[in-house]
Each structure stands twice: as C-alpha cells, then as structure tokens.
Ligand code: ADP
C-alpha cells in the first residue's frame with residue numbers, strides 16, 4: 001500500500017516536527033535513520049495513529065486516515081523492546097490480532113505467519129523462554145499474521161548479538177521478497193539500512209535532512225549533517241550487473257549484489273575494508 005505524509009506537524013514541550021512530507025511507495029522498503037531523539041519513533045506513532053498530528057494529512061492509498069483509529073489502520077507494527085504478551089504462548093500471541101478481527105481461519109493464518117518467520121510447529125512454546133531473536137520473530141509473525149497493508153518496525157534488531165542480527169536481517173529481506181509488503185524500518189544502524197532499503201530518510205531533531213536511495217544519500221549528501229552521519233561509509237559503483245538478483249562485477253571480482261540501491265553499487269564500511277596493494 002502507498003502511504004503519504006503531507007505537511008505533518010507535532011509539537012511537544014521542547015521538541016517539534018514541522019511540515020513533514022514523504023511518500024512511501026507501495027512495496028518499497030524505506031528506512032528512517034537518525035540519532036536518538038530525532039523523531040523516528042514519533043513518525044511511526046503518527047503513521048499508526050498513536051500520535052495525532054496538529055497539522056497535515058496522512059493518506060493510505062487514496063484514503064485519508066488522519067483521524068482513523070489505530071486498530072482501523074490495518075498496519076502490522078513491531079515496537080521497540082519485547083512487546084509479547086507473556087501470559088500467552090506463541091500461538092496465542094500470533095493469533096491475538098486475528099481473534100480481535102474474528103478471523104475464521106485462525107489455525108491456518110497463524111501457522112502461515114509462523115512459517116514465514118521459520119517458527120512453524122512451535123505454537124505451544126512459552127514465549128518467556130524464547131531467545132531474543134525468537135521473540136522478535138514471534139512479534140513479527142504477530143504483525144504480519146492478519147495480512148497488514150504495511151509493516152512498521154521500530155529498531156527490531158536492537159539488543160540482538162552479531163550472528164543473530166545478521167540472521168534477522170536476511171530473514172527480513174527474504175520476508176519482504178516473499179510478501180511484497182511495504183516496510184518502514186526505524187533504525188540507527190546504517191549497515192542494516194543499507195542492506196535492506198530502497199530508500200532512506202535521514203532525520204535530525206525533528207527535521208528531514210535528506211531522502212533518497214542509499215546511493216544518492218551517500219554520494220550526494222544534502223548537507224554537512226548527512227555527510228558526517230554517513231562518514232564511516234563509502235560507495236563503489238559496479239561496472240556491470242549480471243542479473244537483477246545476481247552478482248555485480250567490481251574490477252576482477254564478481255560479488256553478490258545488494259538490490260534496492262537503484263544502481264548496482266557496493267557500500268563499504270571503512271573499518272571493515274582493507275586495501276591490499278599486492279605487495280603485502
Ligand atoms: P527517536 O525515536 O528518533 O529516538 P522520538 O521520536 O522517540 O525519537 O522522540 C523525539 C523527541 O520527542 C525526543 O526529544 C522525545 O523526548 C520527544 N518526545 C517523544 N514523545 C514525546 C511525548 N509523548 N511527550 C513529550 N515529548 C516526547
């Protein structure tokens with residue numbers, strides 16, 4: 001589903017978001033980036049209706065949902081922290097939204113969602129004894145079980161350790177490819193954003209500093225804030241793209257392409273990159 005924010009404003013005591021506009025195309029994966037306190041979570045709260053804008057409009061497709069209640073918006077949301085119901089098992093958690101909607105095919109819908117997060121057959125598990133990654137997967141299953149019009153994720157991989165986090169990133173990429181869902185991911189992890197997103201929105205203190213493909217934002221930072229924010233990274237344009245999903249050619253090397261940048265490029269983190277001149 002296409003989502004549009006039109007001139008949105010919110011004001012707290014000593015912080016405000018003014019005249020924020022953005023379009024999230026149907027089926028796109030957009031990451032909202034920015035330091036702590038920049039307004040990332042506020043944007044998600046506005047989208048799902050937990051926060052009322054003081055000005056502006058929110059459109060889902062053609063429909064104006066600015067005044068629509070959260071439960072009527074049909075979004076799948078995973079907020080920060082562990083938001084599972086501890087008195088319910090895995091099945092109960094995933095079935096929660098479906099039961100509210102009086103869904104008939106409960107068993108089938110829940111097992112489909114659990115299959116998508118690779119947790120099929122574990123419906124009777126106690127959620128309190130799951131690992132961090134498993135809990136996140138159940139939370140995502142709950143968010144996608146009722147076939148939401150878009151998936152909103154607020155720092156879903158926070159607190160997960162290296163290997164698990166990598167696995168979750170792959171999982172999310174695959175989930176998106178399988179379902180074609182519009183995904184809006186809030187994160188302060190640039191690696192995550194580059195790996196997953198078609199577009200980035202860079203926030204700073206309630207303002208949008210820049211919006212664009214990872215390639216554009218890295219190569220043409222709009223201002224010194226954005227330039228500094230991405231200063232740990234650089235981008236190499238590939239010579240040739242073998243196939244849409246396949247590898248790209250950089251020099252003599254064929255490396256896995258990460259789609260979504262708009263152009264075949266590889267984004268490197270400076271600290272993870274080593275130049276060897278052939279003599280060493
Ligand atoms: P981020 O998710 O980017 O870290 P938030 O969107 O949570 O940032 O918050 C942006 C700013 O708004 C912060 O300074 C925060 O303290 C403030 N804020 C968020 N929600 C409220 C609220 N309900 N009342 C007052 N201030 C708030």
Ligand code: MG
Pocket residue numbers: 040041042
């Ligand atoms: Mg936040």
